[in-house]
Structure formats: structure tokens, C-alpha cells
Amino acid sequence: MRTRMIALSTFLAMAALLPAGPSVAGRPDFSIGLGAGYFLPLGDWKAHRYAGLDQFTGHVCFQGDFEVRWSRPLAFAVDGGYIHLGTGEWEDYAALYGDAVDASASIFYVGLLWKPCVWEDRYNALSLLLGVNFSAPAGQETFEKDTYDYDFMKNKVGYQLGVEFARDISYSTALTVSVSGLFIPSGVEYADGLKYTIVGLPLTAGVRFRF
Amino acid sequence: MKGSGRFITPGGGAGHRHAPLAKIALRTATTLLLLALFVGVSTSSDVGRLTVVNHTEHYVHVIVDGEPFLYVHPGAGAIFEKEGYARVVAKVFYSPGQGISGSAERTFTVAPYEPYSSGCDWHTLECTTTPASGGPLSWEVTADTLAAQPPEGTVVR
Numbered sequence: 127m128r129t130r131m132i133a134l135s136t137f138l139a140m141a142a143l144l145p146a147g148p149s150v151a152g153r154p155d156f157s158i159g160l161g162a163g164y165f166l167p168l169g170d171w172k173a174h175r176y177a178g179l180d181q182f183t184g185h186v187c188f189q190g191d192f193e194v195r196w197s198r199p200l201a202f203a204v205d206g207g208y209i210h211l212g213t214g215e216w217e218d219y220a221a222l223y224g225d226a227v228d229a230s231a232s233i234f235y236v237g238l239l240w241k242p243c244v245w246e247d248r249y250n251a252l253s254l255l256l257g258v259n260f261s262a263p264a265g266q267e268t269f270e271k272d273t274y275d276y277d278f279m280k281n282k283v284g285y286q287l288g289v290e291f292a293r294d295i296s297y298s299t300a301l302t303v304s305v306s307g308l309f310i311p312s313g314v315e316y317a318d319g320l321k322y323t324i325v326g327l328p329l330t331a332g333v334r335f336r337f
Numbered sequence: 338m339k340g341s342g343r344f345i346t347p348g349g350g351a352g353h354r355h356a357p358l359a360k361i362a363l364r365t366a367t368t369l370l371l372l373a374l375f376v377g378v379s380t381s382s383d384v385g386r387l388t389v390v391n392h393t394e395h396y397v398h399v400i401v402d403g404e405p406f407l408y409v410h411p412g413a414g415a416i417f418e419k420e421g422y423a424r425v426v427a428k429v430f431y432s433p434g435q436g437i438s439g440s441a442e443r444t445f446t447v448a449p450y451e452p453y454s455s456g457c458d459w460h461t462l463e464c465t466t467t468p469a470s471g472g473p474l475s476w477e478v479t480a481d482t483l484a485a486q487p488p489e490g491t492v493v494r
Contacts, residue, residue: 147465177434215435225433260432269433274398274405317399317406318413 153251153294154336155195159235159302161332162188165209165233171314171322177245182231183212187328191239194227198244205257205286206236209308209328211265220269226285231276235284235308257286261310263324267333277317284310284324292334300334374437385447386473390428393480396432400424408432414475422448429433429478439483445474 167180167185174208187206196202213229222225237259245252261284265276289308295301305327313324389399391409399415400408402425406415419425432439450472455476457464 153443175410176432176436220434223434223436225435225438268397272398272400272428272430274407277407278407316408317415318408318410 127223132244133330141207148206153195154298157193157268157300157334157336159189159191159193159203159290159332160305161190161302161330162186162334163328163330165211165328166325167211167324167325171323171324174216174219175316177216179215179219181213181216183215184326185212187330189328189329193239193241193334194236198285199255201241201243203239203241204236205239205259207234207325207328209235213265219264221224225269227267227269229265229267231263231307233261233263233310234314235259235261237284237286239286241290241312244289251292251300253290253292255282255290255304255306256284259284259286261308261324263310263313278314280313282310282313284308291313298336300336302330302332302334304328304332344450381451383451384418385421385423387417387427387445387447388414388473388475389417389424390475390477391429392477393431393439393483396434397429397483398432399429399479401427411492417447419447420449427476429476429483432481433481438481441478441482443476445476446471447474 137321155192163186164184164185165181172180172182177334187207187209189205191203191205193201193203209232210232211231213231217227217229239255239257241253243251243253256306258288260281262281263279265279267276286306286308289303290302290304290306292300292302308328310324312321314322381469387401389401389406389409391397391399391413393413394411396408399409401415402411402419402423403419404417406417409415417425417427423446423463424444426444427457428442428444431437455464
């Protein structure tokens with residue numbers, strides 16, 4: 127975690143120090159953004175049902191979008207992302223009881239983003255991220271000779287709320303940092319009716335190519 | 338008078354114009370409601386059901402016909418439903434990480450409930466009776482059930 131924070135801080139410092147690119151008026155209307163970072167899961171959904179630990183922990187995430195600037199302060203985007211969830215803690219715990227468990231879990235989402243720009247100057251822009259998406263949490267586990275899907279991870283409509291900071295480094299390129307909250311109501315729903323909202327923070331850094 | 342058209346008066350001119358429309362709407366709504374009820378009833382009656390109840394003191398994983406029901410807590414049941422007649426394999430084993438192991442597997446025939454029926458053919462004068470069949474099944478899983486059989490592997494996707 128510390129290493130990731132250092133990497134993110136370094137990226138931010140680089141973005142601030144790099145020579146800036148074009149002016150606001152010159153920014154092209156279309157862009158593709160790519161980012162990678164860390165997903166920080168929050169809330170009870172990640173807890174194991176009886177082991178007293180987190181069945182799912184934070185891990186890497188990737189996201190991308192195709193953005194269209196509708197007017198000067200407003201842009202829309204089609205976005206998608208892949209979040210890998212850590213399952214190592216759970217596997218280690220099961221191993222303590224002599225159970226060989228091999229698990230994997232992830233969240234895939236694709237949706238629409240409304241990106242009103244709340245502040246910008248010649249080289250920088252800060253936009254809100256307001257999105258709705260189709261989310262597909264999924265997982266699988268092999269225990270002894272049995273392999274089964276995590277039936278309690280359900281495909282649902284999800285929501286995204288966050289901010290993205292972009293700093294232009296050339297006419298067609300900007301470095302970006304984004305922090306957002308991802309909410310998937312009833313994304314975890316056990317067979318006995320117990321439900322949780324998947325909540326987490328994708329923290330990503332990336333690059334935006336404008337054209 | 339402005340706005341009088343909103344009132345439907347029995348025997349009134351406006352009432353005569355609006356009543357058939359109201360009746361048509363009512364009939365359509367009733368038909369749709371009956372259709373919805375019919376579809377709902379026919380759907381539910383075509384489903385066979387198997388409930389696997391966990392009577393152990395631990396969490397169990399249940400897999401029926403490839404469909405997993407994970408972390409079924411003590412006292413709870415996993416309900417498997419399938420349309421029509423089917424033979425399914427149900428497997429139950431202790432969820433990992435509890436310090437206990439054991440599993441059991443059984444084959445069930447799930448089918449929708451068919452009530453007792455009887456009837457006569459008036460041409461041949463033969464009468465037949467069909468006993469009730471199918472209906473919901475239940476597997477009560479205890480600690481003894483899971484201790485009785487060694488685990489066998491299955492791959493479920």
C-alpha cells in the first residue's frame with residue numbers, strides 16, 4: 127500500500143512539474159482515457175461470513191473511457207473498468223485449517239459517465255464523475271476437487287461518483303488522476319437473503335489522448 | 338360549460354360517449370390481469386423444487402445440478418428449482434476454513450406436482466386414475482449425513 131501511495135505521489139509531482147500544453151480553448155472535443163491504480167474496498171460486503179477477516183481485499187484496477195466534450199463545461203463518456211479483488215487472506219486462513227482453497231474474484235463494469243468540468247485553467251481541468259453502469263462482480267473457488275462460482279456475487283446496476291484531475295502535457299496528451307466511489311447495491315447477495323452493497327474507491331492515474 | 342366534459346354522468350350525453358371506452362378499458366385490464374394470473378400459475382406449477390436444509394452446526398456449500406448455493410448457515414435451506422422433470426445430483430459439503438470436513442451426494446428426481454386425477458372415456462367406458470406425483474422435495478442434511486460418505490470431486494461452472 128505504501129509503495130502504491132509513493133508511486134501515486136510521484137505521478138502527481140511529475141504531472142505538476144511537466145511543461146504544460148495547449149490552452150483551454152484549444153482542447154479537442156474527443157479523447158480516450160486510460161488509467162490503472164488501486165481499488166480500495168470499503169464496508170461489510172468484503173468480510174467473510176464466519177472467518178473474521180476480509181474475503182476480498184484491495185488490488186489493482188484498470189479503467190478506460192471514450193469522452194466526448196459536449197460543450198465547454200460538459201462532457202459525456204462511455205467508460206469501463208476491471209477490478210481485481212485480492213483473495214489471499216482468505217486462502218491463507220483456510221490453509222490454517224488444512225483446507226486448500228484457490229480463489230479469484232473481480233468486478234467488471236461498463237457504463238456512462240457525465241463529466242461536468244467544475245474548474246479549469248490554461249493547463250489543468252478538474253471534472254466531476256457521475257456515472258451509472260452495468261456491474262458484473264464474479265468469483266470462483268476451487269476447494270479440494272470441487273470448483274464453484276461465487277453465486278453470491280450478482281450482476282447489478284452500479285453507480286460511480288468521483289473527480290478527475292487532468293493536466294495537459296501537450297496538445298493531444300494529458301496526465302490524469304482520478305478518485306471515485308463505486309457503489310453496486312445488492313452486488314453481494316447470499317442464498318439465505320443476506321445482501322450487501324459493494325462499495326469501493328478506485329484510485330487511478332493515467333493518460334488521456336485527445337483528438 | 339368549461340370543464341364539464343371531465344364528469345361522467347349516467348344518462349348524460351358525455352356519459353354515453355365515455356362509458357364504452359371505460360368498459361373497453363376495464364375489459365382489457367381484466368383480461369390482462371387474468372392472463373397474468375394464468376401465466377403466473379402455469380409457470381409456478383411447472384416447477385420442480387428441491388430444498389436442502391442444513392441441520393449441522395456449521396456452514397455448508399450446496400451444489401445442485403451444477404448450481405452453487407454457498408455458505409448456507411446452520412438451520413437454513415438452499416432452494417433449487419427447475420422446470421419440468423429432471424434427475425439432478427445434489428452435493429453438500431462443509432464450507433472450507435471451519436476445521437471440519439465431510440460431504441454427501443444424492444440423486445433426486447425433481448418434478449412439478451401433479452395432483453390425483455381420474456376420468457372415464459365414454460366411448461370405451463374405461464375409467465382410469467392417476468395418483469398424485471412430483472412436488473417439492475427436501476433433503477435434511479445432518480452431521481451424520483456428511484460423515485457417512487467420503488467427498489467426491491465435481492467441476493461446477
